[in-house]
Amino acid sequence: MNPIGKTPLLDHDAEVSALVDMLLKTGRRLEELTAGEVDTVFDSDGRALMLRGTQEQLRRSELARECAILDAIPASIVLIGKKGEILTANQSWRRIALANQLQAAPGPGIGLNYLETCDKARGDGSSDAHLASSGIRAVLNGTRKSFSLEYRSHSPQEQRWFQLTATPLADDHPSGAVLMHIDITATKQAEVKLMLLSERLSLATAIAKVGVWDWDVATDVHTWDPTMFAMYDFKPGDHINYRKWSSSVYPEDLPGVEAALRRTIDDKGDGSGDFRIVSANGTLKNISFAERVVLDQSTNVVRVIGVNVDVTERRAAELALRQSEERMKHLAAHDFLTGLPNRMLLNDRIGRAIELARRNHKKVAVLFLDMDGFKHINDSLGHPTGDMLLQAIGKHLLDCVRASDTVSRQGGDEFIVLLPEVNHPQDTAAAARRMLEAVAGVHSISQHDLQITCCIGASVYPDDGHDAEALIKNADTALYQAKENGQSSFQLFDSAMNVRAVERQFIEQSLRRALVRSEFELHYQPIVSLKTRAITGAEALIRWNHPTRGLISPAQFIAIAEDSGLILPIGAWVIEKACRQLREWLDAGLPEMTMSVNVSGLQFQSGNFVESLSAILLDIGLDPTVLELEVTESLLMKRPDFAASILRAVREKGVRVAIDDFGTGYSSLSYLTRLPLDTLKIDQSFVRQITTTPNETSIVTAIIGMGQSLRLRVVAEGVETAEELAFLSAHDCDEAQGFYFSRPVPPAEFVKLFDLSHPWIRPASANAF
């Protein structure tokens, strides 16, 4: 055998075996003999014996490797002895120990008793430290196999989390333990963040009642949140798949929502919309949805996630709002009583009709209707009945026009009808006739069969106006004319009417100021006894001295005063003025006589007429029997019973009553006998017949005869000739007035009539002056 030198050792079994045996026996150092080339040798039993150098080297390198590994671990690791003393620490631990100034010889933290340090902890985090020490002790004494604890170590600057694990050095007989601290701050923060986020999201969706769903397209697994289950009234454990969901969708809406879903998937995008569902307990709900696809790395659609919101209440509220808006709109544009369009809507429709007619060269007609004497229905039967009549009239009018026509109510008893397409002028007249007939029919209202008529005035575009305002105004003017023509009249507007309308308006405006400005005065016409030729009375007649127009006759303004209601203050003024005048004359010594005053129907009907009349007479100190009120036949005819009751009240006060213009109305004898009257005044038209048609005087004689048989005083009006006077005298007419005796004259002149030199005053009856 060659000594082992610088040449490779050749293996000669026997030699080597012998050598090994010898070496082992002699104990010589193998390293020297093998020149350090060999790590191990085997004994004859095949046991490998490690050479000492190799042993040392192996231990060193293993330790170094283990240390390197331990130092490379970011966790802080210490080895503690049975009592808890720190035996060794890795780099991470030493760094932290350095930072925490836990230094003790020989190295940072080494030798310190970990358990005692934990036990001594006080204040914030001390409970975690105590928990750690007891856990570690359990591991050290073998009662626990391992121990783990998560704890917080928060400084004002940052929040940190750690996990402590204690593992025994040997399982069977622990002689110490490995403690490892791992910084789990990042994990913990992510966990906390995720939890907060998820909490916040679920809270938000719960508050907003947003249901969240997630559909795995491949497996058809639907993951629903509790809000979804509640929305569909499914039980929390129910298994949801596409079929179950789609069978809840309202069948009519399913194709739409499925198409939206398919589009979302095909486009790999998102979608939204509305659909209805029938929930598990049968409730119909409105659902608003939004959805979005989730793609994998190859951009294949793997899931669709989305939200459902129950918008049933919102939709209902929107619907209610829309309906109430429509209702408000309808109310704003329609008459509350009849439901017909009001003035505003009518104006709009007239405007549109004019636009259309302008282009098509057609005509538009506006018909203005006003009921005749509607006020009496309200007064006698009450407003509710009047309202029902108006509703019935509205319906009848609708029945007799075309669908394209508009029937509107203007308030009160006025209606306006728009005919937007008129081809011939006679069409308007034909439509008006139909309406007159429709209104004139019998209306059965709350057990009354009511009959009423109306008048219609009409205007036509483009002849009578180019806008709604002008057409309505001119139709109104035409209506006035129709009213003057009598009940159930129709009148088309013509431009001459405008002149009258302007005049009418001028008079009305002037009248309002006339009383204040004392523009009225009274003239008096004597009433003469045909037997004695003495003045037995005076009729007070109003005169209006207009500052710019001069004298305006009653014929020009009384009707307007009555229409506008101004007749009330004017009439009251007349009565008081005439009474004061008579008082003055009597005080001045003129002979006893009566004062006749004309009273209008409106005055008569004003509630306190009788009372205020009494008050005036009392105030002036005039015997009521010297005052005679003249009322027209037509006034009495309109409401005979009502008129009779007023007349009776007037006469009970002692005031006399005369019927004016007798013979012009349609009075029947029977009704005359029922009225409490004192005097009949023959209308001047009959008196005139005495001279113009001498052979037709039967009316005058008949009236005189009638008056006598009813024991009424008969006065002839408008006597102008001696011939008339003679005739009346011959037929025993009681008294007369007229130009033959005197015009109506101012008070000062009236006094002079008592002069004896007047030809018609007999000296015998002149007992004054």
Next chain:
Amino acid sequence: MSRAPRFKFRLYVAGDTENSAQALSNLTALCGKYLANRHDIELVDVFREPDRALADRIFMTPTLVKLSPAPALRIIGTLGQTQSVIQTLGLGTLAT
């Protein structure tokens, strides 16, 4: 053209002790240089497979065994003396 023979080695080591690691490193270097793509090395750790070392009559580590081509032969040590190892294994002639 004669087909070049494939070399089969078996290296017995004792874990990753210094000499064993040196031997593996030297063997790998030699094979890379002279026997590229025509050698197999089987590594036997005697700590892991002590029975095998006994069966194969291995008395020290590291020990390299050339199984083929014949003749089989053993070299003990780190295989650090490169020239003599090359000669012993008969690799020198192959390199030319």
